[in-house]
Amino acid sequence: MQPTSSMNKEFLKKWQMGLQIFRPSIDNTSVSERKRAIKLSADVAMASLRKGTTCWSRALIQKTASEDNFLVRQMLSGIKEETLINKKLPKVMCHRKIVRRSKKILMRRKSRSAMEEVAAKAKKLVKRKTQGLRNAVPGGEFMSNNVLLIQETLDYIVSLQTQVNVMRSIVDAAAAGIER
Amino acid sequence: MDVSEKDELRNGDTTANYDDESANNNNPPPDWRVSGSNQVSAPNDSYPPENQMMDSFGQTLWYDPTNVQAVGYGGFNGVNNASSSSSSFRGNNNMDRSLEMGWNLLPPKGNGMFLPNASSFLPPPSMAQFPADSGFIERAARFSLFSGGSFSDMMNHHHQQQQQQQPLGNPTESIGLFLPSNVGVAHNDASAAMKESNVVRSSEQGNKQNVPGSGNVSEDTQSSGGGGGNGQKGGEASSKGFDSKKRKRNRQSSEAGQSHRSQQSEEEADNNGDKKRNDEQSPKSQGNKTNSGKQTSDPKDGYIHVRARRGQATNSHSLAERVRREKISERMKFLQDLVPGCNKVTGKAVMLDEIINYVQSLQRQVEFLSMKLATVNPQMDFNLEGLLAKDALQLRAGTSSATPFPQNMPMVYPPLPHGFMQQTLSSMGRNISSPLSPINGGYKRQEANGWEGDLQNVIQINYGAGDVPPDSQAAAAAAAATAASLPSSNMKVEP
Numbered sequence: 001m002q003p004t005s006s007m008n009k010e011f012l013k014k015w016q017m018g019l020q021i022f023r024p025s026i027d028n029t030s031v032s033e034r035k036r037a038i039k040l041s042a043d044v045a046m047a048s049l050r051k052g053t054t055c056w057s058r059a060l061i062q063k064t065a066s067e068d069n070f071l072v073r074q075m076l077s078g079i080k081e082e083t084l085i086n087k088k089l090p091k092v093m094c095h096r097k098i099v100r101r102s103k104k105i106l107m108r109r110k111s112r113s114a115m116e117e118v119a120a121k122a123k124k125l126v127k128r129k130t131q132g133l134r135n136a137v138p139g140g141e142f143m144s145n146n147v148l149l150i151q152e153t154l155d156y157i158v159s160l161q162t163q164v165n166v167m168r169s170i171v172d173a174a175a176a177g178i179e180r
Numbered sequence: 181m182d183v184s185e186k187d188e189l190r191n192g193d194t195t196a197n198y199d200d201e202s203a204n205n206n207n208p209p210p211d212w213r214v215s216g217s218n219q220v221s222a223p224n225d226s227y228p229p230e231n232q233m234m235d236s237f238g239q240t241l242w243y244d245p246t247n248v249q250a251v252g253y254g255g256f257n258g259v260n261n262a263s264s265s266s267s268s269f270r271g272n273n274n275m276d277r278s279l280e281m282g283w284n285l286l287p288p289k290g291n292g293m294f295l296p297n298a299s300s301f302l303p304p305p306s307m308a309q310f311p312a313d314s315g316f317i318e319r320a321a322r323f324s325l326f327s328g329g330s331f332s333d334m335m336n337h338h339h340q341q342q343q344q345q346q347p348l349g350n351p352t353e354s355i356g357l358f359l360p361s362n363v364g365v366a367h368n369d370a371s372a373a374m375k376e377s378n379v380v381r382s383s384e385q386g387n388k389q390n391v392p393g394s395g396n397v398s399e400d401t402q403s404s405g406g407g408g409g410n411g412q413k414g415g416e417a418s419s420k421g422f423d424s425k426k427r428k429r430n431r432q433s434s435e436a437g438q439s440h441r442s443q444q445s446e447e448e449a450d451n452n453g454d455k456k457r458n459d460e461q462s463p464k465s466q467g468n469k470t471n472s473g474k475q476t477s478d479p480k481d482g483y484i485h486v487r488a489r490r491g492q493a494t495n496s497h498s499l500a501e502r503v504r505r506e507k508i509s510e511r512m513k514f515l516q517d518l519v520p521g522c523n524k525v526t527g528k529a530v531m532l533d534e535i536i537n538y539v540q541s542l543q544r545q546v547e548f549l550s551m552k553l554a555t556v557n558p559q560m561d562f563n564l565e566g567l568l569a570k571d572a573l574q575l576r577a578g579t580s581s582a583t584p585f586p587q588n589m590p591m592v593y594p595p596l597p598h599g600f601m602q603q604t605l606s607s608m609g610r611n612i613s614s615p616l617s618p619i620n621g622g623y624k625r626q627e628a629n630g631w632e633g634d635l636q637n638v639i640q641i642n643y644g645a646g647d648v649p650p651d652s653q654a655a656a657a658a659a660a661a662t663a664a665s666l667p668s669s670n671m672k673v674e675p
Binding site: 031032034035037038039042043122125126129130132133136137145146147150151153154156157158160161163164167168170171174175178 | 504507508511512514515518519528529532533535536538539540542543545546547549550551552553554555556557
């Protein structure tokens, strides 16, 4: 389940495409500007590899589009707009204190057994972790169930690995070229 | 892990019936070898050696042999339908590969229906490396449904097409042998309810779908009669009875990337004496239509049927929950392979923690690498490197992918900071002593605590001694490593 060389190549191609778009605006001499450009194009390239099939790719594209619409539109010319839109989940606004209080009361009312308590605590922990995962994965808030979340995480991890591999090899090549 | 605990509870609940479950886990392969040769007309050259492999697979991935899940083509319908694009092509590859893996798992556990469960892992990520075609997927789907033509024909056809492709190509042959062998086995050894249940299932499917092999037909009739009779007696005839089954239906969504939702579950009074069938649904609607020999009760609108285990609540909700839980645990297993260092970890919370850390570290690596690229190459002229890097990419693809961040840094980056810093000094011509200091100065210590903690962790992992100053300007490897890690930590602060 490692990124394949074909994936690497595709990512590199798309990334180059994105960088071409930024090259004319070479006046962004500040490091952070360039870094932002590089990262944006890399992210869009990574997301476009999935062509809108996964939730995280769509979310990533949406995020990029908010910063640089032109780039996104150029690179994703082949993909329809509808596929790129995530359906937002209805967010229930809960007052946390009230919720916590009511949960405590409920727990008190229920009969306690050692196993139940342990199970409840474990569930809480898992819930918290999944929430953390949702924050980490782009578009995690749109994934309605845990199954989808883990699927997307898997895919996202593989894509990230591709991205990191390609970038690292380019960095190494660049460094090697410089030292010559 | 929650799931595993509950599995054991379940196993414990069913007490004596499941005593020799573990024994059964090991027994089938030898039995097959014995009886497999008798009945199958399909080529089974590779069959005996496959048993060990399947056994090992089964041991690792199958936790309840009688757990019949016809679940699972989850939300992959849309993805698989979009077979025109290359990415979903690869998605199909994954499906194929995991299908095959699922097939590997099946025989040891004697459950023909596990396939979709195991296969419903990951269509989008292109984990497999072989260029499958949608025809193959269809055939593989047909496999799982035991339908559509003769089994051996499918096997041969499949095998020919797949010969050049996967290393797992061979086990599929053994799958073709699975049913008939199980039929024979169950016939011989009536004590194993698992086999018996397989017999019933396979026999019924054989009845429905004309499984080839002359021995099968006679076996089917016999075993179906035997199975039916046994079914009624339940635990009497064998140590294990049949599970009380219940069907659950899910509507499949055809949109791309949408996961499967279980809307309702139907309850069917399914006595032990009744015919038990695991109805499988191919996630692809094409597969549905083309599977001619499907069970009659299988609706064409894409339901997934699940059976309740023996001794389990047949409440629709709990069944749905169990299906979901098992889906999740399958995928977590995949994640274990992907995330380094997760093999020893058990328990959802810890694993999720690891996964989160890994994702975050990968993201930080990306930030850091892009920053490095920005500084190394002011012109952003990467074309030449692109050509050069292609060879490097070839090499890299074979080696392990992004290893955990801290471990990599000292190895890869010590030479770089030199050129890194010199480059910045020369090209930018500013009085930046290191590329890090502006960043350091730029950000106030809002994240200082977490940042320091990060740094501490990194250092501890790397060196065991934590005596490195936070602001790294030195060219020592240690400092270089910390320098490498610093910007990444700093990157986190950046909006």
